[in-house]
Amino acid sequence: MKLFKKKHTRAAPQIIMPDRERGCEMTLPPETGPLEKELFDRLRFAVPVIDAAIMKIIRLTGGFRLVCSDEAYQEELDRFCDTVPVGLTGTSLSCFADAFLDSMLTYGSAVGEIVIDEEQQRIAGLWNGDSTSVTISAGASPFERRYAVRRQDGSLRQIAHPERILYASLTGGHSLLRGLPSMSAILLRIYQCIGQNYDRAGNVRYAVTYKPGDGAGDIASTREHAMQIAREWADGMNSARYGRVKDFVAVGDVDIKVIGSDNKLFDTNVPVRQIMEQIVSKLSIPPFLLGLNWSSTERMSSQQADILTSELDHYRRQLAPVLCDIGDAFLCSIGAEAVCSVEWDNINLQDESVLAEARLRNAQAREIELRIEEKTISRR
Helix, strand or coil, X not given: CCCCCCCCCCCCCCCCCCCCCCCHHHCCCCCCHHHHHHHHHHHHHHCHHHHHHHHHHHHHCCCEEEEECCHHHHHHHHHHHHHCEECCCEECHHHHHHXXXXXXXXXXXXXXXXXXXXCCCEEEEEEECCHHHEEEEXXXXXXXXXXXXXXXXXXXXEXXXXXXXXXXXXXXXXXXXXXXXXXXXXXHHHHHHHHHHHHHHHCCCEEEEEECCCCHHHHHCHHHHHHHHHHHHHHXXXXXXHCCCCCCCCCCEEEEEECCCCCCCCCCHHHHHHHHHHHHHHHCCCHHHHCCCCCCCCCCCHHHHHHHHHHHHHHHHHHHHHHHHHHHHHHHHCCCCCXXXXXXXXXXXXXHHHHHHHHHHHHXXXXXXXXXXXXXXXXX
16 A cells, blocks of 8 residues: 555646748848848838839939930930830830939939940940949049949959940938838838737637536547537538538537637737838828828828929939930930930929919019019119
8 A cells, every 4th residue: 555646747838939930021131231232122022112102203203305405406316215225125215214213212323324336336225234233443533433343253344335334323322221121120020920910810710618517428428529529610610611501509518719809909000100100201202192191181281392392303413414424425426516404394293273373473573573673763
C-alpha cells in the first residue's frame, strides 16, 4: 500500500507564435542610399496615395508649346514636337516631358538623351534614361559636365557625346518623396494589422461545445457524440455554399458561440488620418484631389490655388531649359539660326466666374487710377 499518491503535474502552457506573412510588396528597405531607387519605387507601389499625387502633379503642370523666334520654322517645329519618337512606345515632346518630370519628382533628378541619326544628321528621337545609374563630374571648366554610366560591376563608362544628354534635378537633387518612408512604414504596418485582425475576427468561426451529462452512458459515448456533432455541423456549413440551408439539431447540452465576438476591432481612423496629413503636406496636393474627403464642404480656396500654382510654376521652371535645349537642337539640325522658348498653358484652378470678376475689378481699379492721374495733370 502506497502512503503517498503521485501528484499529477499540469503541463506548462505553450505560446504558439502566429504566422504573420508579409508580402514583398508591403515591405520597404530599411536604408536609403544605394537602395534609394528601389525604395521610392516600392513606396509608390505600396502607397497608392503617393503615386496618385505624383500623377496629379504631372497632369496639373499642364501643356506647353515651343515658340520659335523665326516664324518661318514654327510649323516645322510644331510638327517635330507632335511626332518625335520617345523611347520604344512614346510619341511627342509632351510624352517625354511627362516621363522626365515623373523621374525628377520620384528620384530627385532626371536624365534623357537626344538620339541623332548619323546618316541624315537629324534628331531620330528622344530617350528617357535611368538617372540613378548616371554620375556627373566637372570637366575642364567648373560648368562643363561629364556624364558616366555605372555598369553592373560598378565600373564607370564615360558618355562620348555629353552635349546630347538632358539633365535636370530638384533643389539639392533630393526626391519629392524624401521623408515619407518612415511615415509610410507606419501606415503599412497599420494596414497589415487591419488585415490580420480581419483574418482572425472578420472571417466568422464558431466554437461548438458539447457537455456530457452525469450518466455513465453519456460519459462513455462522449467521443462518439462529439464526432457526430462535428460531422453534422460541418455538413450544415458546407451546404450553405450551394444555397441550401440546413438546421442543426442536437440532443444534450450543446453551446455554440462565435469566436472573438466579444472583442472589437480597433478604430484606426485617427492614426491613419494623422499619417495621411503628413504625406499630403509633403506632396502639396489638396486632400480632396486625392479622394480624401475629410470635410463635407471642402473645396479649394483662392489661397490654396495660389500656393498650388506656385508649386507647379516651380516644376515648369525646371522643365523649361530642357525643352528649350531639345527645340534648339532640332532647329540647329535643320540649319536654322533661330532659338525657341516655352509657352505654357494657363493654370486654371479656380472658377471662370471668379477669374472674370477679378479681371473686372482690376480694370475698374485701373480706370480710377487713370482718372486721378488726368485730374492731377490738368491741375498742374
